[in-house]
Amino acid sequence: MKLEGKVALVTGGGNGIGQAACLAFAREGAKVVVVDVDAAASETTAAAIRDAGGVAHVFKADVSQSSDVQAYVNYTVDTFGRIDTFFNNAGIEGVVSPLAEYDEANWDRVIGINLKGTFLGLRYVLPVMIAQKYGTVVNTASVAGTVGAPNMAAYSASKHAIIGLTRTAAGEVGKHGVRVNAVCPGPIKTRMMQSLEAMINPNEPSAVAKANVARNPMGRYGEADEVAQVVVFLASDESRYVNGAAWLVDGGRTAV
Helix, strand or coil, X not given: CCCXXXXXXXXXXXXXXXXXXXXXXXXXXXEEEEEECCHHHHHHHHHHHHHXXXXXXXXXXXXCCHHHHHHHHHHHHHHHCCCCEEEECCCCCCCCEXXXXXXXXXXXXXXXXXXXXXXXXXXXXXXXXXXXXXXXXXXXXXXXXXXXXXXXXXXXXXHHHHHHHHHHHHHHHHHHCEEEEEEXXXXXXXXXXXXXXXXXXXXXXXXXXXXXXXXXCCCCCECHHHHXXXXXXXXXXXXXXXXXXXXXXXXXXXXX
């Protein structure tokens, strides 16, 4: 078990990739703190872990609020005494709109949750890991952080910035025994992808899915657990010399 006895903290753990990662961490022996603004969704994730014999706690938080982030970090340390791995994952898709027409309030919300939320997570988790001289962080970026994403300006900007934060943090904390990496999923079969399909083509969302699949060398969407397995690898000692990397999990979409 790659994470036996470890403490894993996950934001956005109520659904999608975050939920899949919580379950994967637990299968590998970690105790999990599930953080999400949706407490009911977090409870569903935690219940699945407990039903399988694992240990899971829930904490409701808005990752864009400094006080909430400090609170979930303090809760984890108070409960378990340490944070071994942090999946800094919470994020939203925002709206689909041309940049020239993008609503400022929507921009602020996406940047606040995706980018500021990631920054705040690093800001308050890294001191814990530096003090204990060990820790692994995985930030959730996206293929949209490696290439442009037309009509998704805020999302793409936030994910590009997350890769920059990842590399900056990795350069600062590697000497303390702490590693920071990012995972960059392509289209994954989640609620977020369904939301994007409906915004891009409200009359025929399935046409968006077909087009996305047609452009992918593997001919399908990814599964949330396929991303989670990469996160587990990056969080574990199996990747002990991987630091500052942005791992694509996109079926080869950006390779062609």
